[in-house]
Amino acid sequence: xxxxxxxxxxxxRDQRLRQTLRIFFHGGxxxxxxxxxxxxxRFYVPTMLAGPAFQVLFFAYLGRYSHVRDDAFYVVGNAVQxxxxxxxxxxxxxxxxxxxxxxxxxxLATPANRMALFLGRALPHIVNGFIVSAFGxxxxxxxxxxxxxxxxxxxxxxxxxxxxxxxxxxxxxxxxLGLRWRDVFTIANPAYFLMLLFCGVNIPLSALxxxxxxxxxxxxxxxxxxxxxxxxxxxxxxxxxGLIGKEALIGLCYFAAAYVLLRVFEAExxxxxxxxxx
Amino acid sequence: xxxxxxxxxCWWFQxxxxxxxxxxxxxxxxxxxxxxxxxxxxxxxxxxxxxxxYAALSAGLMGIWTSTLFGSGGAINFQRWQGVLEPLVxxxxxxxxxxxPQTLAAASIGLYSLASTLVxxxxxxxxxxxxxxxxxxxxxIVVTIVSLGVLGLVMGASFILYREANALSNMLEFPIWxxxxxxxxxxxxxxxxxxxxxxxxPTWGYRAIHNAALGGNPWPGIGIALGLAAVYFVIGQxxxxxxxxxxxxxxxxxxx
Numbered sequence: 001x002x003x004x005x006x007x008x009x010x011x012x013r014d015q016r017l018r019q020t021l022r023i024f025f026h027g028g029x030x031x032x033x034x035x036x037x038x039x040x041x042r043f044y045v046p047t048m049l050a051g052p053a054f055q056v057l058f059f060a061y062l063g064r065y066s067h068v069r070d071d072a073f074y075v076v077g078n079a080v081q082x083x084x085x086x087x088x089x090x091x092x093x094x095x096x097x098x099x100x101x102x103x104x105x106x107x108l109a110t111p112a113n114r115m116a117l118f119l120g121r122a123l124p125h126i127v128n129g130f131i132v133s134a135f136g137x138x139x140x141x142x143x144x145x146x147x148x149x150x151x152x153x154x155x156x157x158x159x160x161x162x163x164x165x166x167x168x169x170x171x172x173x174x175x176x177l178g179l180r181w182r183d184v185f186t187i188a189n190p191a192y193f194l195m196l197l198f199c200g201v202n203i204p205l206s207a208l209x210x211x212x213x214x215x216x217x218x219x220x221x222x223x224x225x226x227x228x229x230x231x232x233x234x235x236x237x238x239x240x241x242g243l244i245g246k247e248a249l250i251g252l253c254y255f256a257a258a259y260v261l262l263r264v265f266e267a268e269x270x271x272x273x274x275x276x277x278x
Numbered sequence: 279x280x281x282x283x284x285x286x287x288c289w290w291f292q293x294x295x296x297x298x299x300x301x302x303x304x305x306x307x308x309x310x311x312x313x314x315x316x317x318x319x320x321x322x323x324x325x326x327x328x329x330x331x332y333a334a335l336s337a338g339l340m341g342i343w344t345s346t347l348f349g350s351g352g353a354i355n356f357q358r359w360q361g362v363l364e365p366l367v368x369x370x371x372x373x374x375x376x377x378x379p380q381t382l383a384a385a386s387i388g389l390y391s392l393a394s395t396l397v398x399x400x401x402x403x404x405x406x407x408x409x410x411x412x413x414x415x416x417x418x419i420v421v422t423i424v425s426l427g428v429l430g431l432v433m434g435a436s437f438i439l440y441r442e443a444n445a446l447s448n449m450l451e452f453p454i455w456x457x458x459x460x461x462x463x464x465x466x467x468x469x470x471x472x473x474x475x476x477x478x479x480p481t482w483g484y485r486a487i488h489n490a491a492l493g494g495n496p497w498p499g500i501g502i503a504l505g506l507a508a509v510y511f512v513i514g515q516x517x518x519x520x521x522x523x524x525x526x527x528x529x530x531x532x533x534x
Contacts, residue, residue, distance in 0.1 A: 042442045046449035054452035061462045062317075066324035186300045193312045202316060207323035 020116045027112075028120030031094050032128075034101070038090075048132050052082035053139040059202050060144050069204065072148075075140030076229045077201040081221060082136045083129035083164040084171070084192050090125040091171030092188040095262075096178025104179070105275045108266055118175075118262055119255070122168045129164040130157075148232045155237045156228060162244060163224030166251030167195075170220040172258035179265040179275075200225055220254060223247040284371055288379035289386070296349060296387050305348050310341030310391040311398050317461065318403055331407070334399030335491055336461035339484050341391020342426060343454055349384020350430030351447035353377060354437050364532050367522060374431065374518040378511075381430030385423045392419065414497070415490035421500050422483030425507035429479055431514035435521055460484050479506035 038044055060074040095118065098104035107117070137156075140146040148156065174191050178184030196202060198216040205213050205222070216222045227243035237244070269275040296302040314337035321329045354377070357363035367373050399405040409415045437443035456462065457474055458481040464472060475481045479502075486499030525531045 040442065043445040046442075046445040051449045051452065054449065054456070058452040058456050058462075061456060061466055062320065065462045065466055066320045066326060068320055068324045183300050186304065189301075189304045190308055190312075193309055197312055197316050203319045203323060207319055 020113045023112050024116040024120035024123070026120075027117055028123040031121045032124035035090070035093060035097075048085055048128070049135050052078075052085055052132055052136050055082055056136045056139050057143065060140070063202070068207075071140070071145040072232060073229065074202060075137065075144055075146040076232050077199075077225050079133050079136030079140055080160055080163050080225045080228055081195055081199065081201045083133040083160070084167050084195055084221075085132050086125045086129035087164055087167035088171040088174055088192045088195075089188055090128060091122055091168055092174045092178055092184045092191075094121045094125070095172065095175030096184030096188075099179070099275070099277070102276060104269075108270070108275060114263060114266070115259060118172060118258070121175075122172055125171065126161075126165050126168045129168060130161055133160050133164060146232075149234060152231055152234060155231050158237060159224055159228045159231055159240070159244065162247055162251070163221050163228065166220040166224060166247055166254065169251045169254035169258060173254055173261060176258050176261035176265055179262065179269060195219060195221060198222070217246075218250065220247075220250055223250065281371075281375060284375055285379045288376055289383050292353075292380045292383035293386055296345075296383060302345065302349065302387055306341055306345045306387045306390040307394045309344060310337050310395050313337040313340055314395040314398055315402075318399070318405075330399070330403065330405045332488070332492060333461070334395045334403075334405055335392075335488065336484075338388075338392035338395035339422075339460050339487060340455055341395065342385060342388025342423065343458075343460070343480060344451055345388040345391065346381070346385040346426045346430045347433075347447050347450055347454070349387060350381040350427075350434040351437055351443045351450075353380045353384065353430075353434045355443050358532060361532070367526075367531060372515075372518075373522055374435075374515045377434055377518060378427065378431045378514070381434050382424065382427030384430055385426040388423065388426070389419070409491045410493045411490040411496060414500070415487065418483065418486035418490050418496050418500050418503075421503050421507075422480065422487060425479035425483050425503045425510070428507045428510040428514060432510050432517055435514055435518040454478070454480065457481070458484055477506070479503045479510065482506065 033039070038048075056075055056078045059078050060071050063069055063071065063074040098107055134157075137146075137160075141148075170191070171188075174188050175184065177187050181187060198208075198212060199219050199222040200216060201221070205216055205226075208216065223243040224247040227240040227247065230240050230243075231237065314334050317333035317337050318330060321333050354363060357366060366376055369376070396407060400407050437446065456467065457471055458478055459467070459475060460480070464475055464481075467475075482499040482503040484499075486496040486503060488494070489499060490496035
């Protein structure tokens with residue numbers, strides 16, 4: 001193969017990579033900006049900060065009343081789970097919401113790389129979910145009996161970031177289902193609240209029936225929350241690498257499932273001409 | 279007579295509409311069942327078996343508040359989106375008499391929550407449904423729903439001016455569960471919260487329902503909830519008139 005041909009191929013690869021990265025970052029950024037309500041503090045503060053903060057407080061007091069575990073158990077469980085406000089609802093609205101805004105058909109008419117297109121939409125929600133989660137921890141630290149050592153915070157942040165990412169992958173699956181079923185909230189609402197029940201957020205997994213433990217072990221957040229609890233008690237990251245590995249693997253499975261579902265429902269939407277139905 | 283007919287027709291229409299909406303089916307049935315299951319396993323893990331009926335009952339009452347919150351908070355926004363808010367405000371009856379049956383319907387939808395969590399508790403977890411004062415139990419439920427409906431009127435009216443009403447609804451679900459002591463007794467909460475809970479009719483309604491079902495005197499709770507509902511109704515009417523006037527002046531009624 002001549003040098004000129006090889007240079008042309010290399011240039012083509014570079015350009016495709018640049019396009020893919022542009023779709024991933026710019027597309028994700030603009031899709032987040034398009035959640036116009038979320039840009040307003042009048043919406044963001046009550047929904048993304050105050051609501052999750054009250055969730056942390058509610059379950060901490062319920063925990064005190066039920067005598068199951070201490071405040072730290074509920075603060076860590078709920079502070080990690082509230083990342084689902086962004087990871088599940090945000091992604092579901094971003095992907096499923098393309099239908100309401102009538103942008104779904106034009107979007108899917110483009111030749112853009114689908115992986116970059118949809119994963120890019122998840123990225124801002126991972127960042128936002130992390131912020132929501134951090135606020136939940138801060139509330140627990142300020143108002144409840146939760147006092148992790150300062151040295152645990154960087155390691156806790158790593159676990160929370162991973163958990164937020166897996167939760168967002170789960171949100172992508174929910175969003176993909178929103179391409180098939182027209183009301184994405186019918187799926188997102190139960191998905192968010194079922195995590196409270198199955199993922200060991202408020203009830204130790206050992207206290208649940210066997211079948212619920214099995215379901216929970218395949219859900220996002222379950223292993224991340226368990227790892228975060230140990231890290232908050234002073235364990236090192238290396239001592240929870242098994243839990244972190246499981247959480248990461250589950251996240252990858254959800255990303256893969258979301259990608260497959262998005263492609264399947266895209267093809268089905270084209271075939272049945274349902275992409276523009278609201 | 280015409281007012282009674284107006285209230286009944288609006289209430290029934292709204293009830294039917296909400297029963298068919300996926301969001302309300304979730305908030306009034308699915309979500310309370312999730313919380314009932316969660317509370318059941320939580321109390322079981324904490325070795326408090328005597329509280330299992332309390333858990334099922336409380337989850338249902340939590341559902342009544344959620345339905346009221348999203349139904350009342352969203353009532354005006356739904357009308358905005360459907361483009362009927364302006365004609366309704368311009369129609370001859372006072373707008374408060376149109377809004378109140380809608381918020382009452384939202385609270386009534388909460389009956390689904392209570393029924394579903396009690397049936398769920400009985401069928402799935404075998405919780406015996408033995409109510410100490412059955413007649414008082416039924417009366418306290420009706421009074422609680424009416425008081426929540428009137429509270430919804432005050433809340434819904436306040437949202438005339440606030441277009442991000444959904445955001446407030448998202449925020450207010452958990453705090454009212456905390457402050458009214460629906461599942462966590464008020465004695466566990468900081469003292470400064472108590473006065474706040476006393477001025478909320480659901481606190482007394484929930485207390486009456488718990489006492490009627492599990493033992494205790496439900497009548498003081500019923501009486502105070504009714505009294506507070508009357509006060510809320512007067513406040514609600516005034517708020518609707520004031521906010522409606524302000525929204526007309528600022529031409530924001532139909533803004534979505």
